Amino acid sequence: MLNLRELRNFVEVAERLNITIAASVVNLSQPALSRQIQALERKLGVILFERIGKRMVLTTEGADLATQAIALLEQADALAQNASRKKLEQSGVLRIGGTPQTITWLLSPAMARFRVKHPKVTLMLNEGNNDELIEMVEHGAVNVVVANLGINNVLVGQPLFQSQLFAILPPNHHCLNKRSISIEQIAKDTLIVMSRGFLTRHLYEQIAAAHNVRPKILLESDSTQSIAALARDGHGVGIVSSSAQNIAAMQNAVLIESDLYQTTSEVSALWNPKRYRPAYLQSFLGALADICAEHGLTLRPQE
Structure with missing residues (x-):
């Protein structure tokens, strides 16, 4: 016994x-x-x-x-x-995962709000790219991540926002002042892109393949700030997404659009239904939803 x-x-x-x-x-x-x-x-x-x-x-x-x-x-x-x-009062540990981009504007404030309601819960934060986060939550290393589900059929989640692909144009680029551009309009430019494993990189590569474009890459980076700085100083076109939520502060950012492939992808709070879930996870999901709503992002109900 x-x-x-x-x-x-x-x-x-x-x-x-x-x-x-x-x-x-x-x-x-x-x-x-x-x-x-x-x-x-x-x-x-x-x-x-x-x-x-x-x-x-x-x-x-x-x-x-x-x-x-x-x-x-x-x-x-x-x-x-x-x-x-x-x-x-509920107590324990909540293990969370996110990209550097979503930690900055979404996870950090959500964690602060969660702590007010659950001061006895210890929060543990893990950083990684989208592929790494999916692996973490699938194997139970974390309880919840903010990521794109992709083709994974193990995880379930709560949709949070749509991530949209953007190009950060260098000064004097021929497409400056346009509201949006196609992938062909930057096909000959040197690119600064996110590292493999990030959702932004997945989106770009899928669109480039659909349009038969072979990119010329200067740098693969984990930092949208580095990408924006290099584009600003004229080293090439930066490829970022709205997951960073500071696109408006980046100079010369324009939407990338395609008539062959979607340029947006859904980002969700994801967990593994076969793994242990703390009772207070639902409260943290509510904090994430509130932050997204305050940023004007549409939150669809869980199906």
Whole structure:
């Protein structure tokens, strides 16, 4: 039979996905906590954790146990606090992932608002490109990411906004002052583009392929600021997207349009329905939706 202490220690590991940190929280040595988790796995006859590279993730069985254990522990805590009838404040860890662009204008303010309502929840932030973020949330290294779903059929999510492709034109470019341009109008220009794995790069490459354009690339960068600066100083045409949300501040930014391929793509808050989800995740999703609405972005209801 399982006892509450075993479950509490397991939940600490499940929420932090780090034995060393969890051990310090429960006042055990790292080897002692590791042995306790191994004993729990033997008792249940299932594997609760696995390693993906250097990351520790929950197995499907581990995620199921975490959900049930948290519910049981909350009931036990509620019984202990029943005399005061005070609703317990949610606590734990919420692991979030985003690109540098969405962290700046969306995740950072959403996290600040979330902390006001959930001061006892520890927020842990991971940065990466779109492909890296999808891998993180798919394997359980994070609870939620802001990214483009693409063709992934494992994850589900809440749509947040449409990311639109833009070109940052250098001074004296022949297309300056146009509202929009086609990919052919910059086909002979040197380009400064986002690194592979970013949604912006995916969008551009798909459009270029549709129009049979082979780009001449000066630099692949993770930074829209670097791209905009190089374009401003005349080194080429920068390719960015509205995921950065500071397009208006970038000089000579024009829309890229195509009659062969879409130049926008949906960005969502994504999670893995087969992995553990903290109860307070919904509150964080609400904060993301509020920030998007304040930026004038359309949020479609989840289907």
